[in-house]
Every structure is written in C-alpha cells, then in structure tokens.
Amino acid sequence: MTDALLQIEHLSIDLPGPAGPVRVVDDVSFAVAAGRTTGLIGESGSGKTMTATAVIGLLPAGAEVSGSMWWQGEDLVTMAEKDRRRLRGRAIAMIFQDPQSALNPTQTIGRQVGEILRRGGMPKQEVRQKVIDLLDRVGVPDPRTRHAQYPHQYSGGLRQRAMVATALAGSPQLILADEPTTALDVTVQARILALLRRIREEEGMAMLLVSHDLRVMAHVADEVVVMYAGRLCEIGPGREVLSSPAHPYTRALVVSVPAVRSRTAIAEPLPGSPASPADRPSGCPFHPRCAKARAVCRTEVPQMRQVAPGRQVACHFPEET
Template sequence: MSPLLSVANLGVSLAQPDGSLLPILHDVGFDLAAGETLGIVGESGSGKSLLALALIGLLPGSAVLSGSIRFEGSDLVGASEAELRAIRGRRIAMIFQEPMTALNPAMRIGDQIAEGLRLDGARPAAARAGALALLDRVRIVDAANRIDAFPHELSGGQRQRVIIAIALARSPSLLVADEPTTALDVTVQRDVLDILGELVAEANMALILVSHDLGVIARTVARTLVLYAGTRFEEAPTSALLAEPANPYTRGLIGAMPRRRTDAGAGRQRLAVIAGTVPAFGALPPGCRFANRCPEHIPACDDGEPAWRAIGPERAVRCIRATREGARP
C-alpha cells in the first residue's frame, strides 16, 4: 500500500533581492501512512515550521521548492494555487502555534467552525449543529452557551480546542500541528494532547506534530524526525530514539530535557546545554552542519556533509560516526 504522504529530497530556497537563492531546507524526506503519527523536533531555526508550511502549501511567494511532496498520489510541488486550495483544509488541515492570531476576532467561534461545514454543502442549521458537536468533542465545557462566544472571551486552552475543531470540521486525512501546546499550562497541555491522540485513533487520521519539546513528542507520536539547520539528522521510532539516540545532536536535545528528581532532598539540577547556536542558513559550516557545536567532533567531520543512511530497522541518521543504533566507533 502506498503511503498517504511521501516527502522525498525536499528542498526549499528563498529568493533574495539580488536574484540569488538562499537554501533553507535540504534533503528532507519521510513517509507517513494513514493513522500514523510523526514528530518533527529541533531547536528554533532548524526549519520545523517551514517544513510544516511547505506541506500545506503556505510558503511565501519568494520560496522555490525542489524534490517532491506526494500526498494521496499527487505531487504538491509545482501544484497550482487552485489545486492546493482544493486540498488545504479539506484533505490536509493545520493547527497553528498561536490560536489568538489564527482565529478571526470579529467572528463568533461557532460561525468559524461552521464555515468549513458550509463549504462542504451543509445548510446553516446543520452546520451549526455540526459546530456544536465538534465543540463537545474537543471538550469545551458548556458548549451550547459557548458557541456564540468571541475568541477573546475564551482562555488560551479553549481557543486551542476551537482551532482543533476547525481543523477537524472537514474530516481531513492528515493533520499538521505546529507547536499546538505552546504557552499552555501543563494540565491544559496534557488535555490538548489527549484530544489529538483520541481523534487520530478514531478517524484513522495521520498526524505530524511539530515541537521543540521532547516531552510532548514522547507522549504523542510513534516516530520522530530530528531536524537541524534545515536538514534531517535522525529518524527512528520515538521510544528507540529517546532510549538510544544515534546522532550527537539528538543526544544533546535529550540531555537538555528537564527531569524530575526522585531522590529525596535533592538540590537543584543544572540542565545540560548544547554549546553555541544553530548557524544562519547563509553561513553553514563546511562538512557536517553540527560540527562546530558537536562534543564528539573529529577532523573527518569537516570533509563533507554526511550522507543520510540507514543504521537499523526503521532507523536512519546523518552522522559519519553512527554505525548502528545508538553506537559510535
């Protein structure tokens, strides 16, 4: 069976004022089947959100794409705006980072949810009933009285639930969630993630979850792709990646995760950090993009960009030192 989504050798460059192209994404690829979940992680500046926008056809006009994004058998790279509009929202839906900017402040939330249902032919009364059912499904308390509220009358967690309801209104086969729990407190974050997990299972919908938070990734997705400086650095089942990361960059991300101390009376624990910052896209180092920050750097790392290669079942990495799952020579 063909995958629902197949991204191969995807590149994204931005046209510059002088006519040159600035490469941003390079050699990104993965497959995703119906019902599967994939996390995309990396530091700010790694290209996560740009990849999400590329998948749904929302890149700026200065963007130039290469490679392929095959969705339900059709290649979205080179598709017309009319073709993308026919897919966007209906077959691929997106949850954006900040619900207050994603929602129309001048429209009642019920009308914003019903809009998608009306596009699919529902009459006003049926669309309103469908919007109410979706508000109930995403756990909006007292939905019947909330349906006519404006976005500013809701909390951040409630607004994010409304965004999820809007995304689900047209029954997409792929949901792309870009940092959907940013700025939410821990309890609300857990509730939102649980809702996403339930909806994916119920509808056999594929989910791509973009996050910088490995705790969120561990809770939500079965497989994880690590991006760094615009390219893929590691892909593996999430449990295996967290237990035995093969790339030094992945190990750095995991080392920087806050951990609960279980020993009684333990003092404060300083978090590990990855030295330096993600390089600017116009100033990438020679060889491995992570070489100048890598604690396991050797001279050979500067000889050229490492190839993307398999190192075990369902595992691949971009690192000359990784020889098998979690191992270095």
C-alpha cells in the first residue's frame, strides 16, 4: 500500500515472564492508511492492546521488540526515546479504555486537555481559548464553565469526550483508541462512536481502533485486522470480513454476536478458551478449537496469503469468500 501512514512489518514483542520471555505479539504485519479507520479485533491474550501500545511506545519495561513500524520514513522500533516523545501526544495520540483512570483526578479537565499545548509553548490565554474550543467540538456542554471542573464532576460519557479532546489537542495524524466505548452505556457509546467518526472525517486523520466488540467494528472500521494468541488471522475491508469471514476463528466470533433486531439462537460455542500466548499451541494457534483442523494445522504455522483482492488470511483451509 502506498498511502500507508503507518506500516507495521514483522512486529514481534516478547515480555519477561516468570518462566522466561513470552512472545505476546508474533510476526504481525499490517498497514494503517491515512484518513481511514483500521480496526484491531481480538479477545484476551490476542496481543491487540500490546500492538497498539508498541505504536505509541509505552510498552512495559523489559519488553523486547523486533521488526519495524514505519512512520514517515522512520522506524519507530529503532527510534530514540527523545524522538518518540516528540511524536507522542502530537502526531500520534491515544484514547484509553477507562477515562476514569486515565484522567488525573487532582487536575482540572482544562489543564489536562491543554497540557500538550502548554508544553509546546503556547501562551496561557491562547491555551485557554483552544481548550474551550476543543471541549466544544467534542460536545462538552458549557465548556466555558466546565473546563475548570475536575474529572469527578464529569459523567462517564463526558470524561470520554474530554479524553478525545485531549487526543485532538496535539493535532494528531493518527489516533489510537483502545476499547474507547467498552466502559460506556449503549446510548452513550452510540454518541461517542458518532463523535469519533465525525472528527475523523473533519480532520482526515487515521485511527487505529482496538476492540473485542465486533458490533462497534462493523460500524466504524474501514479495514479490520483479526488477531488470535499474538498472531494474525485475517486482514481485509471491515464490511467484507465481518459479513463473509475467511478464517474459521473470525467466523466463530461473528456467529457468537447476538443480534438485537432479529431473534438468533445461541451460537454453537467454540470449545475451550482463547489460547494464552504463554502456552501457544503448535502450528496454527487456533487448531485446538477449530472444527476444520487437520494434521497439517497442528504442525505448520499458516502464513498470511491473499484469498481475494485486499483480503489476506492465515489459514490452511480458508472459507470461500
């Protein structure tokens, strides 16, 4: 892809564990295109959050990273920490899952939204006006009063809006959003998703959205990347992947989502639990839970290959798409 804003190539991450290093992300490659929303789908232990954490450069101490993450001709993996700090919060910003714990309870919302602007040397009065504009844009009512309030005076939905404003303050080209609506009620979730979509369209920025919620993905993601036990399963246009999945795991995820607008039977469940990266099965990591698994699946790791234009899958026996 030529218009890739971020190009991740063969990314692997090892975290120190009690029994030696654990490979939580294994040989992951995908691109985030400028101006598009890329969705990273996975369950617990899939490595989706670690991948996003690596992009923003906030991996826990002792993490070993290999491969590359190309950002405007520079490799984020080998970049010096002081250069990464220059990008963080500015060109690349992050929205966290739980605004309750991501916001500092002892500082006003305005102070936190404006932090990146103050650090950039903007005069105080200008910062104040910019913060009020930002809060207004994300739909915080009465921003002239509310910018001086503290997080506990905000509801959950408003706190998430303040988080979005904080991310926007640095005029980012890429926003990483880790489960941005999981902690929110459905009516609030719908509004935050609409906000993210509107902002992305207005600003033309790219978004990497991390979530286990396929319903959210179906509504927001242009492209999706499905991960399981630290490895890639499937990449492709969101609508196509979620309506005709090529990987048996994606298929299983899709059928287990209960519908609201029609009555569906409870899905035939997958056996077992999501594989842990610390104890990743041999061959295809999904084979112990896969109804289609054959001998080769136990021994050979399937590589990503193209099955249709723009669609890649790592499966020895992919579904017809």
